Amino acid sequence: MRETEHGPAAAEVTDRLTEVFDLVGPLYRRAQRKVEQDVPLEGLSVGTRAVLMMLREHGPMTVPQMGRAQALSRQFVQRMVNEAAARHLVEAVPNPAHKRSSLIRLTGVGETVATAVVDRERAMLRQVGGDLTDAEVTACLRVLSRLLRLLDDVDMD
Amino acid sequence: MRETEHGPAAAEVTDRLTEVFDLVGPLYRRAQRKVEQDVPLEGLSVGTRAVLMMLREHGPMTVPQMGRAQALSRQFVQRMVNEAAARHLVEAVPNPAHKRSSLIRLTGVGETVATAVVDRERAMLRQVGGDLTDAEVTACLRVLSRLLRLLDDVDMD
DNA sequence: GCGATGATGACAACTCAGATGTCATGATGA
DNA sequence: TCATCATGACATCTGAGTTGTCATCATCGC
Numbered sequence: 001m002r003e004t005e006h007g008p009a010a011a012e013v014t015d016r017l018t019e020v021f022d023l024v025g026p027l028y029r030r031a032q033r034k035v036e037q038d039v040p041l042e043g044l045s046v047g048t049r050a051v052l053m054m055l056r057e058h059g060p061m062t063v064p065q066m067g068r069a070q071a072l073s074r075q076f077v078q079r080m081v082n083e084a085a086a087r088h089l090v091e092a093v094p095n096p097a098h099k100r101s102s103l104i105r106l107t108g109v110g111e112t113v114a115t116a117v118v119d120r121e122r123a124m125l126r127q128v129g130g131d132l133t134d135a136e137v138t139a140c141l142r143v144l145s146r147l148l149r150l151l152d153d154v155d156m157d
Numbered sequence: 158m159r160e161t162e163h164g165p166a167a168a169e170v171t172d173r174l175t176e177v178f179d180l181v182g183p184l185y186r187r188a189q190r191k192v193e194q195d196v197p198l199e200g201l202s203v204g205t206r207a208v209l210m211m212l213r214e215h216g217p218m219t220v221p222q223m224g225r226a227q228a229l230s231r232q233f234v235q236r237m238v239n240e241a242a243a244r245h246l247v248e249a250v251p252n253p254a255h256k257r258s259s260l261i262r263l264t265g266v267g268e269t270v271a272t273a274v275v276d277r278e279r280a281m282l283r284q285v286g287g288d289l290t291d292a293e294v295t296a297c298l299r300v301l302s303r304l305l306r307l308l309d310d311v312d313m314d
Numbered sequence: 315g316c317g318a319t320g321a322t323g324a325c326a327a328c329t330c331a332g333a334t335g336t337c338a339t340g341a342t343g344a
Numbered sequence: 345t346c347a348t349c350a351t352g353a354c355a356t357c358t359g360a361g362t363t364g365t366c367a368t369c370a371t372c373g374c
Binding site for chain 1: 175184191281283287294298
């Protein structure tokens with residue numbers, strides 16, 4: 001039986017997707033709380049951590065770009081960036097594409113701190129990594145991305 | 158190459174798990190917002206919706222059980238349950254196992270409302286369901302469950 | 315059986331992540 | 345050149361969810 005067809009199998013998949021959402025809530029809250037209690041070690045808040053992680057992963061970005069990527073309001077991200085900038089973890093550099101909105105990028109210190117955070121978190125994830133296959137994680141990423149895209153139109157600003 | 162071994166492959170998996178977490182944040186916020194704007198149709202709040210959905214899925218439960226399951230504080234869940242009870246969507250029935258903490262279960266009306274919510278949400282998920290295979294969703298559920306268990310110790314109360 | 319321990323429910327107070335509103339500025343595009 | 349739109353700055357607000365406290369009652373060890 002091909003699972004990608006519509007019909008009974010598709011209905012089955014839809015059912016299970018509900019379960020995925022049911023897992024996202026608790027997972028988000030637990031992760032939030034975990035980060036909340038760990039990240040002060042680096043003198044960060046959850047919000048500034050998110051900014052550092054994004055810049056670390058995707059390179060320099062503008063504030064509105066980050067807001068859209070994280071489904072957060074532009075103004076909130078701005079506050080987090082300002083906070084990070086006050087601690088010299090990030091800095092604004094001129095944006096060749098748009099003169100008014102500067103690119104935000106990690107400073108040397110920022111990179112160091114971001115790496116420390118990532119390393120700590122990966123150490124924790126390593127406990128569970130062995131149980132899961134690469135294929136499973138890939139599938140998970142695909143499912144979550146698809147769901148995210150489904151909710152793309154739900155936006156603000 | 159077996160991916161479940163430790164070594165390079167395991168490290169790779171750990172890396173990708175970070176990506177999973179990066180997806181959970183935006184997904185949670187978007188879903189929250191979507192539910193927020195849809196669920197007033199049934200005259201519910203996000204919290205009461207969560208209670209109804211849990212009872213619908215798992216049958217009667219006590220308040221503390223629901224709190225643990227959703228990683229929410231007992232008191233908060235209690236408030237949501239009280240709210241739902243005020244609208245006669247749920248009711249307390251004696252708990253044979255523990256005399257002091259009664260079981261909460263859906264009323265007839267509650268069941269109707271919960272079904273309406275589920276149906277609407279499944280209709281939306283159906284748009285995406287066809288793209289994904291049953292195996293992928295299963296893998297996703299497994300990954301998320303594993304991550305949730307990893308954070309089990311992070312708790313409150 | 316009886317006291318210690320510990321859940322539970324009820325209620326009050328608080329916090330803070332994140333949204334919303336508004337304005338001035340300057341970039342962009344027809 | 346003018347209208348439009350995106351950005352940054354700042355101020356205010358909201359409400360989901362927590363924390364604190366207390367009385368009650370169930371459970372369990374002795």
